[in-house]
Amino acid sequence: MVPGTVQQLTILLILVLPGVFYQAVRERLRGPLATEQEPQNRLVRAIAAGALLDTLYAVVAGPWLVRLLAGDGEGPLAGVLRRPREAGFAALLLIVAVPSALAWAEAVWRRRHARAQYEPTPTAWDALFRDRGSCFVRVRLKSGLWVGGWLGSRSAVSAYPQSGDLYLQAQYRVGPDGGFLGKVPGTAGVYVRASDIEVLEVLLAPSAGAAGEGGG
Numbered sequence: 001m002v003p004g005t006v007q008q009l010t011i012l013l014i015l016v017l018p019g020v021f022y023q024a025v026r027e028r029l030r031g032p033l034a035t036e037q038e039p040q041n042r043l044v045r046a047i048a049a050g051a052l053l054d055t056l057y058a059v060v061a062g063p064w065l066v067r068l069l070a071g072d073g074e075g076p077l078a079g080v081l082r083r084p085r086e087a088g089f090a091a092l093l094l095i096v097a098v099p100s101a102l103a104w105a106e107a108v109w110r111r112r113h114a115r116a117q118y119e120p121t122p123t124a125w126d127a128l129f130r131d132r133g134s135c136f137v138r139v140r141l142k143s144g145l146w147v148g149g150w151l152g153s154r155s156a157v158s159a160y161p162q163s164g165d166l167y168l169q170a171q172y173r174v175g176p177d178g179g180f181l182g183k184v185p186g187t188a189g190v191y192v193r194a195s196d197i198e199v200l201e202v203l204l205a206p207s208a209g210a211a212g213e214g215g216g
């Protein structure tokens with residue numbers, strides 16, 4: 001439902017946005033969680049976090065917030081219109097800064113008290129290619145066909161929660177035994193879906209010269 005009035009939009013911002021910023025920073029620091037990938041779950045968690053933060057705001061600074069919004073009682077947002085700078089500062093503080101700081105503090109506390117260190121990389125696919133430099137990649141498809149190529153700066157690798165796939169900027173011919181036979185003439189790259197892969201190997205370039213040849 002799209003807000004139809006300024007009051008409805010204000011309520012939406014107050015209820016949802018603090019939770020949205022809290023959840024975004026929390027996910028950034030802890031990594032994506034499987035239970036939060038469904039849109040309805042994310043919305044419910046954002047509303048719940050926002051409602052909790054709004055309750056805390058009302059307890060700590062309720063009178064000040066009412067004066068800021070209502071002003072002298074001339075309208076629901078009279079105070080905002082009269083003091084836009086103060087209202088903007090309050091919105092930045094309560095909607096962005098406080099939720100983000102709470103999410104950061106929670107992440108720090110969890111790291112200090114966790115029995116084992118949490119690894120934010122969600123899948124082995126992401127761990128394999130995260131911060132990976134240029135290299136050769138060789139894959140054997142489920143059909144038995146070998147495919148190889150150069151993973152360089154113009155290549156691309158998907159990340160969770162997207163389905164795994166891989167684009168190698170230059171394709172190489174691969175023999176039946178998996179040996180590289182040379183670059184495919186006129187190659188513009190090769191695309192492989194992770195669901196089609198049976199075995200994937202990462203091979204470091206034997207020398208800087210080979211790396212330069214592969215990246216061309």
